[in-house]
Amino acid sequence: MKSSEAVLSIGEIARRFGLATHVLRHWESMGLLTPARVTASRRRYGPADLYRVAVILRAKEAGFGLEDIREMFAAQDPAGRTTILRRHRAELAARIAAAQASLDLIDCALHCDHEDIAECPQFQATIDARVSSNHAHV
CATH class of the missing domain: 1.10.287 (Helix Hairpins)
Known part of the structure; x- marks a missing residue:
């Protein structure tokens, strides 16, 4: 992470989105988030992490489960992501x-x-x- 990027703690991110910190830790354990680590292994979140949290929250509002969100993030090609999105679009x-x-x-x-x-x-x-x-x- 570049030093010029805004860097927020887990508590700051949690407050910004109205989440409990354990939710962010859980999402990290699932591979949905990968915050940078600094002194004493403290998590630091940059702009890309903020965007990812917003995407996760919006996807959950649309009915996506965390496994589906992870699968969508992990999709290496647009076709794989499109399959997931089409299925959820029909359900929504x-x-x-x-x-x-x-x-x-x-x-x-x-x-x-x-x-x-x-x-x-x-x-x-x-x-x-x-x-x-x-x-x-x-």
Whole structure:
């Protein structure tokens, strides 16, 4: 690491990202992070490490597991990385579609004036559409 690069301690990185230090140590043990070591084996994180932590956090938000993130980082060719990303893209798209269907159902219920929502024709149609789309995927 160049001496001109910003160098942060594990505590500073943890605070910056709202993480516990043991999380960063765990990620290091998995090979996701490789901070430089200085006096007394203290970890020092530079700009590339900051970027990597941000990528790990964003990947986790997208539903990637740590093993998948490691596999993606280790991919030596774009084709290997693309395979992983396509698989997760499909899974994320399915989760988004399910969440959107749930949101549609809630929005329908919010606009319903029926005493018993189960008797509302619009609510029933929304449920029927969801049931029909689930059968189409089976």
